Each structure stands twice: as C-alpha cells, then as structure tokens.
Amino acid sequence: MNRTEFAKQLSLGELESAYLFLGEEKLFHEELQRALSKKILGIVDEFNYQKLNAVKLTVEELVVNLETPAFFSPKRLIWLTNFEAASGELEKALVKSVNNLAAGIYLIVSTEKLGSKKIHQELQKLLVVVDCGQIAPREVPFWLKQRAEQLGLKLTSLQQRILSERLGKDLLRNRTELEKIRTFTGAKGTLNETELDLLLPGEPEPNIFSLIDSLAKRDSQQALPRLIELLNAGENELKILATLSRQFRNIIAAKAAKATAKTPKDLSSWLGINPYVAEKSFTQGTQFRLEELKQILQRLLQVDYRIKTGQNEPRLELELAVIEICLLGKI
Secondary structure (H helix, E strand, O other): OOHHHHHHHHHHOOOOOEEEEEOOOHHHHHHHHHHHHHHHHOOOOOOOEEEEEOOOOOHHHHHHHHHOOOOOOOOEEEEEEOHHHOOHHHHHHHHHHHOOOOOOEEEEEEEOOOOOOHHHHHHHHHOEEEEOOOOOHHHHHHHHHHHHHHOOOOOOHHHHHHHHHHHOOOHHHHHHHHHHHHHHHHHHOOOOHHHHHHHOOOOOOHHHHHHHHHHHOOOHHHHHHHHHHHHHOOOOHHHHHHHHHHHHHHHHHHHHHHHOOOOHHHHHHHHOOOHHHHHHHHHHHOOOOHHHHHHHHHHHHHHHHHHHOOOOOHHHHHHHHHHHHHHOOOO
C-alpha cells in the first residue's frame, strides 16, 4: 500500500488492526503514525498511546502490551519502532501476538528494512505494509514546494532551488528547516535571499573543516584562532553555528554509514551532499566517539538557544563552546 492509499483508507475510516511502516524515510513513519493516532484516539491519550522501542523491549513486555485490552477507552494504539534491530525472539513473539491482539488494540510496526528470512515474509503477510521509502532526488523540489505552500511560505523559484540543493533528500531536515523559515518570516511568509542564506548556510567552507579538525585534536590553541579568523572575516555567528552543526551531523551520518560498510560515495548520495564533504566527514568521524558527537550537538543547540534568546553575546557563546568541546575527554 502506498501513502496515498493509506490516506484514503484513513479518510474512509476503513482501518486495519496492524500496519507495517516499511522504508527509510523517517518523516513518513512519523507523519503517518500521527495521522493514524489522530483518527483512532482523536486526541493525545497518555493511557492509550504507547511508543515502544524494539531495541529495549523484552518479549514479556511486548506480549503484555499487545494482548492487554485498552484502559478507559475502547481503543489503544501501540507504535513499535526500530524493528530492524529487534532480536529473533522478539520477532517470533510479535508474529504470535499479532494473531492474538486484544480487542481495541491497533499496532504500527516501524522498520527501515526487512530481510529475506521466513519470519520477515510471514510478518509482511500478517501486517498491512505501508511504503515509507525515500522519494527520488528529482521529486524533492516538488515535495518542498508543496510543503512550503502548506506552511504558508511564499518562496521564489530561486529560493526553492537553493533549498533543494542545500538540504538534499533528508525530508525530516527539509521539514525542520522550512518550519524554521516559517517562524522567521512570521505572517508575511516571505524572505529575501540574504536572509535565506543566513538561515540556511551552504556546504562547510574549507576553513570550517579546519576548525573542526582542530576540535578533533582537542587543540584550543588552534581552534580558537581559527574561529576568531572566521569572525573577523565578517562571517555571521549564527551562520558559523549552523554550518558547524550541519557538519557534525554529517560526521554522525558518516559513522553510521561506515558501520554498515557504506562508502563516502554512498553517503554523498544518501544525504545529497558534495562528495568532498562526504569524504571529509568519513575522515573526521574517526576522531570522535559517538557519545562525544552527541554532546557536541547538544552544546551547539544550547549556544543557538542562548544567542537567539539574547542571554549572551553571540561571539562569546561560540568561543566558550569551542573551548568546552576541546576539553571533552580531558576532564
């Protein structure tokens, strides 16, 4: 079943008790789940909506949740995520429990992919499969145009092209950036190219890579001067911050790609980024642990919040963040 067919089914109220959202586009998983939840529960219901992570879930917990009727309501929705990482025991338990769903229970199983194992084939027969695959790169500009219009944004053709080129095919990021632009524009829904450039920086410049290389070495005596050089050259603080954040996200993606035997070329295609950026992200990824990268992104998010809420001078916030990143692992 494709997404259009799923939407039609929802509009008609012809709901199935168990769905399999299959594909790599996380945005579709999220939005289709929200639509189904609204149809079934109407409002957010903490007692009758559950999001379960297959990585952390035990077999006993899964069985209890699927085979226990809803409380305080005739319906309950369960969203089982990350099923691609589920254990064999959990897979078997799911097959058994789907055949014994309690009255009023609705189930969504989200997975990026399924293999050719017999149990995976059985699951696809038991659950109604909804395609959540990524759209082709050539379709992204049309998707961007539609989503912008839904948000009330009045983007020019040039602005739509800039968005498409800079954001690639990651629709979750596309949506986030469009919502950020919508917040910036307010009721008018328009902005100029200069404002768009500040909100949505392009690929990292070589001096940004140099700054990140210094951060990777935990060398504040190199990193701080390189940041100051960028600032003194007239680079906007928020643009530097956004570009740093984007490159650290690229590095996390590179580590994930490398763990699954993917190449820089694969990453370039996957994210829609310049091959040089993909290659550099692979190289820089070897110098950071995943936990460190998470801490860095959290720190940069904090900087963004403090700058935008006027809690501190933008330049000072960036300099403090650079020093703190260099101290990671040293204290």
